Amino acid sequence: GENVEQHPSTLSVQEGDSAVIKCTYSDSASNYFPWYKQELGKRPQLIIDIRSNVGEKKDQRIAVTLNKTAKHFSLHITETQPEDSAVYFCAASGKGAQKLVFGQGTRLTINP
Amino acid sequence: NAGVMQNPRHLVRRRGQEARLRCSPMKGHSHVYWYRQLPEEGLKFMVYLQKENIIDESGMPKERFSAEFPKEGPSILRIQQVVRGDSAAYFCASSPQMTDTQYFGPGTRLTVL
DSSP: OOOEEEEOSEEEEETTSOEEEEEEESOTTOOEEEEEEEOTTSOOEEEEEEETTOSEEEETTEEEEEETTTTEEEEEEOSOOGGGOEEEEEEEBOSSSOOOEEOOOEEEEEEO | OOOOEEEOSEEEEOTTOOEEEEEEOOTTOOEEEEEEEOTTSOEEEEEEEETTEEEEOTTSOSSSEEEEOOSSSOEEEEEOSOOGGGOEEEEEEEEOTTOOOOEEOOOEEEEEO
């Protein structure tokens, strides 16, 4: 089955700098890759997703890139702000309405 | 459009009791997924249901755990004879038919004493 690895497990950056979180997946049939942000005690919130027919997607300060050949995808947050501090999870799934396989999470801390 | 609803938000049970967790998907969503999150860990898939059907239960323990999504009413995740290791946050998510995007509920935090 699918396996998703996420790195780093913790990341600390200065406010205003960029943060990058990377994930690799094992199943070449996976074609949907969402990213979720989870604040302490809260629900995971979808922040951006990408499908395998595109290589990059951007939404304001957040971007995701996908390399299907290498089977990895990354989350990029620019101009980080204190409210970006949270745990971020990547995930992968196959075609259609199927289960998500999550990475282990990255705890991002933005230092003022 | 109300989001995914879960209740109760917190549930305390003693070992051996039953836990019943409810999930109401977003309006118009016919697919429900249950995930478990242990403290300081990621989310693990348990079961995927459509109305009156279990589609994929590959992540759900064979013993003590069951799930349903009846024609009317919320989806139910039932844990019989709970043990301390069942203590976790249980999230459900829903998606519209034939799309990938899953939206999560606020979770039920189960504590087994």
